[in-house]
Amino acid sequence: MNLDFSEEQEMLRTTTRDFLTKECPKTLVRELEEDEKGYSPDLWKEMAELGWMGLVLPEEYDGMGMGFMDLIILLEEMGRNILPGPFFCTVILGSLPILEAGSEEQKKELLPKISAGELILTLALTEPSARYDATGVATRAVAQDDGFVINGTKLFVENAHIADYIICVTRTKEGASPEDGITLFLVDAKSPGIRCEVMPTMGADKLCEVVFADVKVPKKNMLGELDKGWPVVQRNMEQAAIAKCAEMIGGAQAALDMTLAYAKERVQYGRPIGSFQVIQHYCANMWISVETGKNILYQAAWKVGEGLPATKEVAVAKGYINEAYKFVSERGVQCHGAIGTTRDHDIGLYYRRAKAAELAFGDTDFQRELVAQQIGL
């Protein structure tokens, strides 16, 4: 066993952190919460120049050919800095399914543009039932002429309002099981019949409602095979859950660091509040959560990266890290006192993000159920 990152990976972490600290200060993060687009095109371009969007894409598609673990490092740093924008949905929810299920033609057309930062993608899976399983997919795609026609409502679609393509998960057949009869389509986001609206959320994180009303998609835009799309979604959901965990751990680490610094600096009753035992115990518990969370994250991420079965590991990690991030950010606010409950301080940003991340790609109850199944229940 080797539980350490390589030197190159440590370097990637440092350069990523330095870049984000400089280019994405919290003032920008706050501005973007209010911003209609929710991302900075300039910063996006710079990220593309650094090769981030194509980090795990093969070189033949202008990618960097690096591994999933490298992407995890990047995401951890993004979570640490609360980078707003469409990186997650373009890279994790967009490029990975294309890489896995796309035709050579689709890959050649889309992946180099993703690497270059020219395309924003997203995935439309969840519906008003808010489920991450196949049963939740009611949006229909019906064959017509030489294409398909999509009808249905998708909710909580990340950044659909700025996306060029939406990977839409549809039902094309009532199969023997809910998983049978799912088909993915690469839908041009400008297609007639698409109505997109940003939903008001706690984190102002640009989750959208996307209504498909008689949206025509050419056959060549089918991603993967007809009726057999679910395994692609399922693998992507595992990738997404663990990628989200990386963001969350990065955020939890930042919240811990910030709290530690504050506990040392804030003086009440003539001494730093960090000298009160109750604050020390909070901080110790927060650190335990972050460290144990990292271990469980890296193990699951490694398995996902290697293409090994990781259903249980991912569910364990997401379930655990959901609670860890929530705990760390909540205690973080508490240790800051009233200033932590303002929008003028950063710690509250982490709290709101922790809440949104907890619910993305399966909340804790959902993960518990998966773990229960995995241990034979």
Add this chain to the structure above:
Amino acid sequence: MHFQFTPNEEAFRKEVRYYLEREIPKRWRELGFGLWEETDESWAITRDWNRKLGEKGWLAVAWPKEYGGQERPVMEQVVFNEEMTYQGAPTGVETMMTIGWVCPTIMIYGTEEQKQEYLRKAAKGEIVFCIGYSEPGAGSDLASLTTRAVADGDDYVINGQKIFTTMAHRADYCWLAARTDPDAPKHQGISMFIVPMNTPGVTVRPLTNILGFHSFNEVFFDDVRIPKENLVGEKNRGWYQLAIALNFERSGVAAPAGAKRMLEELVEYVKETRRNGEVLAKDPLVRHKLADLAVEIEVCRMLCYRIAGMQSKGLIPIHEASMGMLFGSELMRHLTTAGMQILGLHGLLNRGSKWAPLSGAIMRGHLASLSLGVGGGTSEIQRNIIATRGLGLPREPRV
């Protein structure tokens, strides 16, 4: 023992409920504003509401009649507060601070002129106070405050800064704690003042709360001159007066009453919402979460009654009050956390989305609940009080 409200108390409850059901403005219901949500519109509504209650003598039901109250016993005040919160009446925190905190202190320590001037107007809903205690360097350790008030002829001249001053941008007066003797030990050099907010030299700068609303502020005092009559109580005895004032806030029956309402709304929601082809109300996980909350609400309510019971007998609850406040604030966190778990992704949505369950009230309540364990004395400080004053454990060194 008799664990039941008296016929008088029940009759009053019925009267209050009947009134609230008819009189709470429709627009207020539409807004659905909760804790720390504040706009020009909500302010206008709460102001009108207070005047209306004031006319009925209901804004300060427990106060003496001569100051505009109805001299009702503590338990009727409890019943009143319960109904107001449960029915979602348009009462802002400034009312609680003015009627529940500041004015009762003036009643104890103020001169007759001060009482005539401020109490009657407050009971009519004509004026509100904000509370200028916390400073950038003095939060939990309030006694270390540094805002100065220096006697000069017939005046005091005030210099310094306050922070987290809730509703300073709306208030008519600031109830201010300032240092009048910098050489005395820190608890013995503080005095209380009433400062009109329109006095030259008072500057209010907004802070944005975690919900994104402007509810609290920084307040700066630059050579602010107020007449000596605006000192309340004895000079340099402010700390001891202020400690009494803090105790008014702490019986907290509003917490379980508000929680009960929210729980009932959640119960309705799970009864009419289907997930996995089944109504949510049938899911054992959901049932247990809600049942746990119902237990906690009942426990909290009884605790609050106990505290009110002490006050009925003229006792001053100290660690009991800390317990009540702690329990209430944690109840709100537990309730909204469990609520968000039950609502799932939809729970992230705010008002303005047709997909937002209960118009986003649980999510906003969840954010608001973060500050309940901080404002008015943090949970850590409450536990310190329970441990040291209640249980007699030794204090941490130098605290």
